[in-house]
Amino acid sequence: MPPQGSSLAGDVDALYLFLVAVSVFFSALIAGLIVFFAIRYKRRAKHAVGVPIHGSTPLEILWSAVPLAIMLAAFVWGTMVFFRLSRPPANAIEYFVVGKQWMWKFQHPDGTREINTLHLPVGQPVKLTMTSEDVIHDLFVPGFRVKMDVLPGRYTTVWFEPNRVGRYHLFCAEYCGTEHSRMGGWIEVMAPDAYERWLAGERGQETRLAGPEELYRRFACESCHRTDSTARAPQLAGLFGKAVRLKDGQTVQADENYILESILQPNEKVVAGYQPIMPTFQGQMSQEEALSLVRYIRGLEAGK
Ligand code: CUA
DSSP states (O other): OOOOOBTTHHHHHHHHHHHHHHHHHHHHHHHHHHHHHHHHTOOOSTTOOOOOOOOOHHHHHHHHHHHHHHHHHHHHHHHHHHHHHHSOOTTOEEEEEEEETTEEEEEOTTSOEEESEEEEETTOOEEEEEEESSSOEEEEEGGGTEEEEEOBTSOEEEEEOBOSOEEEEEEEOSOOSTTGGGOOEEEEEEOHHHHHHHHHHHHHTTTSOOOHHHHHHHTTGGGTSOSSTTOSSOOOTTOTTOEEEBTTSOEEEOOHHHHHHHHHSTTSSOBTTSOSOOOOOTTTSOHHHHHHHHHHHHHOOTTO
16 A cells, blocks of 8 residues: 555545455355365265255345445445545645646646646645546546546546655556556645745746756656657757758758747647647746757757
């Protein structure tokens, strides 16, 4: 079991353990009785005939009533946990989540954005309002015991209250294409004052620019522009200055303007042999950040 990172994780685990315990108990009881009866009542004489049994009302009632009681207990218990899991408290703070092939985009209440990592303060109920840009994804945080489908054209929500500082793995739990298994990330649960400092620092970056490598990671460029054979997007190393053949047969020179345009309006000039799958980063990054990335890509040498 992953560590219990949310206020409801204990409730979910208790119910789960109860169900496992009931299953183990009855499996062992039934298997044990089969073996015991097989030995105890085996045929001893060659022509022995069993004693006919014509039913037992007390037994019938017992083995109907006991499972019924256990199932009803599991049903009522499960419903109570389900209600608690599906009703965010009134003081929950709302964050936005957008899933897309193949990354998670998060937005804080103050507008701060992140990709594949979400920083949260400990002890604060959080409600995630989620949607998808393309196909069905599913946000799964085992440490918080929450999992919810993320659907295109619809908002779904999930809530939790992180109660322990730490890093929690998050996954996509719905097969959504080639890179599904890599569509994950982390939830960083921080002390409230550390979270405030982090937010202030993050917002400050609009003027105090992050390094280009950090931007490259934060915008997950590498997840598509990979250097191996599974890449779904053109290689960026050694691209600068080359002639690029486009889908419509035109050829363009890969200069700064072309690279900038490809970041902000990727579908304007699609490279021959590739699908127009890149999301636009218009509005996702400041002009300074875009320029920093263009410079970075310009400096990438072939074979790197
Ligand atoms: Cu997104 Cu699997």
